[in-house]
C-alpha cells in the first residue's frame with residue numbers, strides 16, 4: 357500500500373507526487389497516459405522561466421523527475437472507482453479498469469480535463485494546424501489573421517474579446533439564437549470593430565488545403581443555407597469536460613459542472629483525499645496553475661499524513 361497515491365500523471369499529478377515523495381512518503385502515480393494534455397501540445401510559451409518548450413518534452417522532464425524521486429510510476433492504468441476510507445487514517449481504495457485494486461492512506465486526484473470537440477469533418481485533421489482550443493496558449497500564433505471562435509458562452513465570448521486585440525478579424529459563431537455569455541461581455545464584444553457575431557450558426561465542416569485550415573462551412577439553422585467562410589484559424593470554445601465521471605458515486609463533492617470541489621489546501625470534501633489541476637474547480641486551466649495546485653495538494657496530503665496515525 358502507498359502513503360500517497362496520485363491518480364493522473366499530467367503536470368498537476370507529477371508536481372504533487374514530487375512534493376510528497378520529497379517529504380519521505382511512499383508515493384505512487386497511476387495514470388491512463390502519463391503527461392496528460394501535454395502529450396497533445398505543440399509549443400508552450402507561457403510557462404514562467406521557460407521561453408519555449410514542447411508538451412512531450414515537458415512530459416519527459418516530469419517523468420525523469422518523478423523517477424529521480426523514487427516515485428512508483430504506473431502508466432496505462434485507468435481508475436474506474438474510488439472507495440473512500442471508512443475512518444480518518446484508514447485506507448482508501450482505487451479500482452482500475454484491469455480489475456486491480458490499490459490502497460493508500462491518502463489520495464491526490466488529478467485526472468485533468470478534455471476539450472469538448474465539435475465533432476465535424478476537418479476538426480481532428482487540422483488540430484494544431486489552424487484548429488485550436490486554448491486562446492491563452494495559441495492566440496499569438498494568429499496575429500493579424502482571420503479566425504472564428506465557436507461558442508457564445510462566457511468562454512467563447514471572452515476568447516473572442518481577447519483574440520480580437522491580436523488577430524485581424526473574428527467571427528463568433530453561436531449555435532443557439534442568442535449568446536449565452538454575461539451581458540457585460542456581450543456589450544464589450546459588440547463594441548469591437550473587427551468582430552462579426554453570428555447566431556443560429558452551425559459549423560458543419562472545417563476545411564483546409566491538406567496542411568492547414570483555410571476556412572469553415574457555416575449553415576444558417578433557420579434558412580438551412582450554407583456558406584463558406586475563409587479564415588486561417590478556428591478556436592473551439594464549447595466547454596472543457598473534467599475527467600471525473602469515474603467519481604460519480606464515490607460520495608466526493610463535485611460542482612454542477614462535474615469538477616472536484618477543493619479548498620485552498622487542495623482538500624476535497626473527504627478526509628485524506630486531495631485534488632489538483634484541471635479536474636478541480638480551479639478557474640484557470642493552465643500548466644503553471646496545474647503545477648501550483650499540485651504542489652498545494654501534495655503539501656495538503658503531507659499535513660494530513662503527519663496528523664493522522666495509520667489505523
Ligand code: FAD
Pocket residue numbers: 363364365366367368369386387388389390391392393394396397398399400401402403433434435436466467468469470471489490493494599602632633634635641642643644646
Ligand atoms: P491533464 O494534463 O489533463 O492530465 C490528466 C492525467 O490524468 C493524465 O495522465 C490522464 O491520462 C490521467 N487520467 C484521466 N482520467 C484518468 C483515470 N480515470 N484514471 C487514471 N488516470 C486518468 N496550458 C498552458 O499553460 N500553456 C499552453 O501552451 C497550453 N497549451 C495547450 C494545448 C492543448 C492542445 C491542450 C489540450 C491544452 C493546453 N494547455 C496549455 C492546458 C494544459 O495542458 C492543462 O491545463 C494541463 O495539462 C492540466 O494538467 P492536469 O495535470 O490537471 O491534467
